[in-house]
């Protein structure tokens with residue numbers, strides 16, 4: 298492996314770690330209820346406000 | 347602006363109508379070129395040859411029908427999910443004009459043979475530059491609407507919309523980097539294998555950012571609207587979104603397996619392509635689980651039928667795609683008619699079925715009327731489904747036969763068939779594909795008639811009410 302491929306894989310790894318943080322945050326107990334709210338609110342969006 | 351509801355909806359009507367016009371052009375040209383393959387004497391040089399018409403078909407389909415209706419529904423959906431009227435309806439009007447000018451210019455220049463020879467990035471630099479202006483206008487308007495939103499949390503469709511806006515901008519700029527030598531000719535800024543790598547990084551992410559994220563935004567919005575029941579899990583949608591975005595960007599080189607690009611790039615693309623099954627199927631399951639207790643609506647609600655079949659084709663597409671990304675499988679089906687089978691399950695099955703549902707849902711609401719005929723909508727559904735299945739299944743069988751012939755060897759190891767011999771064997775399949783195309787076209791005409799009557803009826807009703 299040359300330095301380009303190590304760099305390429307390094308970027309992949311960083312993105313993966315960011316992804317893990319997103320998963321942990323989304324599924325944390327704190328966000329459980331809040332994370333599902335938009336799906337109810339979008340059901341009634343016929344008018345602004 | 348539609349004052350009564352406070353949303354700028356007239357512009358949505360404009361985009362929907364023009365996207366249907368370009369959709370019809372795409373399918374008409376598609377059917378014609380399928381006949382040209384089946385009956386080569388139908389090629390009339392220089393303008394009406396397969397080589398000139400094929401990119402007109404794909405550009406009209408992906409950019410005219412696809413992007414045109416995505417623009418319509420991004421404007422429609424964003425306003426509602428943010429509970430805010432569009433940032434600038436005037437800008438959107440300019441965008442509609444520019445959109446049509448660009449598509450018309452694309453058709454004319456491609457017919458004249460001006461072509462960068464990069465698939466899905468054929469347009470020469472003057473037209474491509476207009477595309478950039480068009481996209482900037484569009485993106486600014488949507489992003490500013492989101493910025494001034496009244497709804498704090500963003501529903502999953504908005505994430506997909508934002509990804510599309512950013513993704514397409516980056517891909518288009520990088521792959522269109524070129525050195526112009528005249529008004530009608532330019533050369534890519536990259537050379538050789540690098541050029542191929544950039545092209546297919548663009549090519550496959552066009553599949554991601556044009557043929558996947560926008561229809562997913564539309565699906566996630568219109569499925570709950572059609573069923574009257576919220577989606578199964580918003581959080582699963584968010585996770586699927588981020589993993590899809592994380593994985594797609596690395597997969598382009600699966601178009602270049604066995605090609606002279608570094609081996610590890612191919613392996614990485616293969617690995618990420620297989621991993622893509624997870625986020626893709628998370629969306630499919632989200633759709634299916636949203637139907638818990640609602641499956642009877644498949645019988646009773648024609649919109650649901652379009653949407654659920656659409657997501658099912660997405661599911662099949664995202665199983666077939668990763669299989670094609672595996673080296674051994676790719677060696678078999680690459681360069682055969684298998685690939686158009688895959689492509690059209692995605693474009694005619696997944697993308698178009700979801701768009702049909704969105705148009706059926708919005709047009710009566712935008713014109714304050716009812717759909718002209720649910721019966722005709724059902725006829726439309728069965729015709730396009732039958733046409734698409736005939737097309738795809740025929741091409742898969744043709745692809746396997748062609749692959750088997752191309753791989754057949756004599757005892758001394760030499761090839762048993764020449765390439766042209768494999769082509770001759772494919773004629774019956776090409777006839778069959780043309781039949782599938784005609785059936786699909788018939789379905790599309792029924793759809794257009796239904797929408798035309800809905801709009802015409804609404805206008806007559808409005809005049810009568812005023813009188």
Ligand code: HEM
Pocket residue numbers: 465553557558597600601619620622623626660663664665666667668669670671676679680681685688689691692693696697
């Ligand atoms: C997990 C998702 C997917 C993967 C991994 C995947 C993989 C692939 C592969 C490997 C090819 C190249 C086949 C070959 O030439 O040997 C291909 C072609 C193609 N796929 Fe998919 N696919 C996926 C989903 C989709 C979807 C949802 C669409 C939507 C319409 C789509 C549209 C296309 C198109 C247009 C091409 C043709 C590119 C060309 O012109 O050569 N794919 N796909």
